[in-house]
Amino acid sequence: MDTNTPNDTRLNLTLPQVEERITTLVRQGNLDTHEIGRLYNYVVENKLAKKPQYKNAQDFFKKRIKGLSQSALSMYGTVARQFNAEHCGQYGMNNLYVLLTYEKLSGTKVDVKDPGPTPITVPQEEGAPVQKPFAECTVEELKLAVQYKRSPPAPGIPTTDMVRLQRYHDTLARFFPENALVRLNARLHRDQILLSVKDVPEAELEQLAEAILECLNPAREAA
Template structure:
């Protein structure tokens, strides 16, 4: 199929909506893989599509092409192109295998309360798959050791008491290579003595149990 023939067919299919998405993706891959646009004098295939296929964005064309390259038309019709595009990203993030029926693939979907619910792909929305992908890509948080957490609370309380009404001192902490680091901001130079006193109080504070 020539460049003009493929483009003409794509524009007709665009008018048919999402039902022709797999065919559009196949034609898109045909033009891109054979560099038909470049051979016709265009700098890139993107520049060609921007001029000659105005019914769909480059992002949509690229998504259709990616999905059409991996799935047959029947699967695309069943699950939808954008659902499958999201699934491809999820599988890439997890390093898993797609399987013969993508609908059976389980997705670890994070919830607003922090819990993770495992659902089959066939029951997931695009937003849920994308949320699951972001969670898989994000590095696991490095938490401050539990013994240090209690001490940090003492420091925070002491800093608040000593600087309340004096300065808005910001206090935070983070963990690097197993070590806890304190971060202090907005400490006025003339209040360094107050800072030392607050840290000393936080260092000497001990937990206490209320009488029952």
């Protein structure tokens, strides 16, 4: 991924000023998710949330920013680090976030200046996968493509269920952005889908609990 995109995190803001800006954006209702992502990255990369008041940036956002989940903030930051505001408005945060995941898994190179033509291999209910440009894919198709690249479909799990499983994968990835070991496995047993979450550090059980709650109630996630 070419990271040479306009996303200057040298904003010369204090932590209270960041809080005020994000709170104002949230209060306005129509979120500028790209700007929130830039502000999130600014706090993280400049280590503005310092001890003993806050354990880390995530602790600051949890305590001071209401109305946005940690998973949403992580997603906004990840996308804003790569794409400009125009792309976020054109394609949507969720789609671009899934595209970045697809890039990592497939080895496909995304042109950050023009991500629309990026080829995506989309699995089908019946027949061989088909290739479509990113700009023509729905978010459900993108998530199916990511799941297909992450691991072949488990025997017997319907393609429609894979969309839901991919949402679980995405949620864990956002809650554990710096821990690639944390992962979700799924298998079919006697007509039931069994899930197992692996390699969660004991110190991060609270994050796991929050991630599970969001999986159960996706409306908690600010999109």
